[in-house]
Amino acid sequence: MFMLEANNVSKIYCNSKGAMETKALKGIDIKVEKGEFVGVMGPSGSGKTTLLNVIATIDRMTSGEIYINGSQPHELKKRELAKFRRTELGFVFQNFNLLDTLTIGENMLLPLTLEGIPVNVMKHKQREIAQILGITDILEKRTYEVSGGQAQRAAIGRAIIHSPSIVLADEPTGNLDSKSSQTVMETLQKINHEKQATIMMVTHDPFAASYCDRVIFITDGELYNQIYKGDNRSAFYQEIINVLSMLGGSTHDFSAIRP
Numbered sequence: 529m530f531m532l533e534a535n536n537v538s539k540i541y542c543n544s545k546g547a548m549e550t551k552a553l554k555g556i557d558i559k560v561e562k563g564e565f566v567g568v569m570g571p572s573g574s575g576k577t578t579l580l581n582v583i584a585t586i587d588r589m590t591s592g593e594i595y596i597n598g599s600q601p602h603e604l605k606k607r608e609l610a611k612f613r614r615t616e617l618g619f620v621f622q623n624f625n626l627l628d629t630l631t632i633g634e635n636m637l638l639p640l641t642l643e644g645i646p647v648n649v650m651k652h653k654q655r656e657i658a659q660i661l662g663i664t665d666i667l668e669k670r671t672y673e674v675s676g677g678q679a680q681r682a683a684i685g686r687a688i689i690h691s692p693s694i695v696l697a698d699e700p701t702g703n704l705d706s707k708s709s710q711t712v713m714e715t716l717q718k719i720n721h722e723k724q725a726t727i728m729m730v731t732h733d734p735f736a737a738s739y740c741d742r743v744i745f746i747t748d749g750e751l752y753n754q755i756y757k758g759d760n761r762s763a764f765y766q767e768i769i770n771v772l773s774m775l776g777g778s779t780h781d782f783s784a785i786r787p
């Protein structure tokens with residue numbers, strides 16, 4: 529069984545009068561294995577965010593099927609869907625989305641707090657995850673007292689602390705400088721390796737994408753190509769750049785070249 533299976537997923541946006549406006553996804557098929565780290569790339573407007581939002585159940589698809597860990601979340605009633613999102617999904621956003629009124633440690637614990645997990649179990653989990661993320665010494669700090677890279681690592685902690693079926697990340701390095709981006713990508717990779725977290729990440733950044741096991745390219749709402757990483761991340765980075773240059777798109781789609 530796959531952790532994520534999307535079959536023939538289409539999404540048509542309609543305008544306020546109900547008339548068809550944009551075919552954002554046109555029959556997308558994607559299968560992701562447990563423990564896989566998959567990147568999604570493509571030019572601006574190609575449908576990446578729409579795909580992620582549909583998988584995240586933030587948005588409804590027009591047709592097709594989505595299975596996450598064997599369930600079809602789009603078929604669930606409102607209450608079960610809310611529970612499904614809390615327990616089966618983890619989210620990482622470009623702007624971290626941490627709560628400023630809580631400490632870094634409290635932010636990390638949120639998914640467990642919401643499920644009423646006993647305090648000693650929460651503390652144990654927090655210690656374990658904070659150590660993997662390298663943020664043990666900032667758990668008592670407020671969100672505005674830490675760097676962007678540290679905030680994003682805390683957000684990754686929050687996304688995985690409840691062991692969701694899949695972590696969905698939308699441009700996790702979009703607001704970070706190159707050094708912090710590198711730390712955040714190394715952290716995601718570590719979480720993927722050490723906790724067997726299944727991750728799907730949308731990114732414009734070929735450097736970030738080079739940390740994935742596989743990168744799926746979409747253009748104009750359709751799958752264009754996918755490539756797998758071998759042993760060498762630098763070679764994979766170059767392959768990603770090559771596919772992106774074939775795909776075209778505006779230059780802002782490609783971030784500054786980094787080693």
Ligand SMILES: Nc1ncnc2c1ncn2[C@@H]1O[C@H](COP(=O)(O)OP(=O)(O)OP(=O)(O)O)[C@@H](O)[C@H]1O
Pocket residue numbers: 541542549550551552570571572573574575576577578579
């Ligand atoms: N709420 C919406 N209503 C109508 N059209 C939309 C809506 N959201 C997205 N679209 C359109 O759907 C298409 C895909 O958009 P989407 O945001 O998924 O692309 P993207 O690949 O994530 O782009 P970017 O890289 O610029 O974020 C675009 O043509 C966009 O204009």
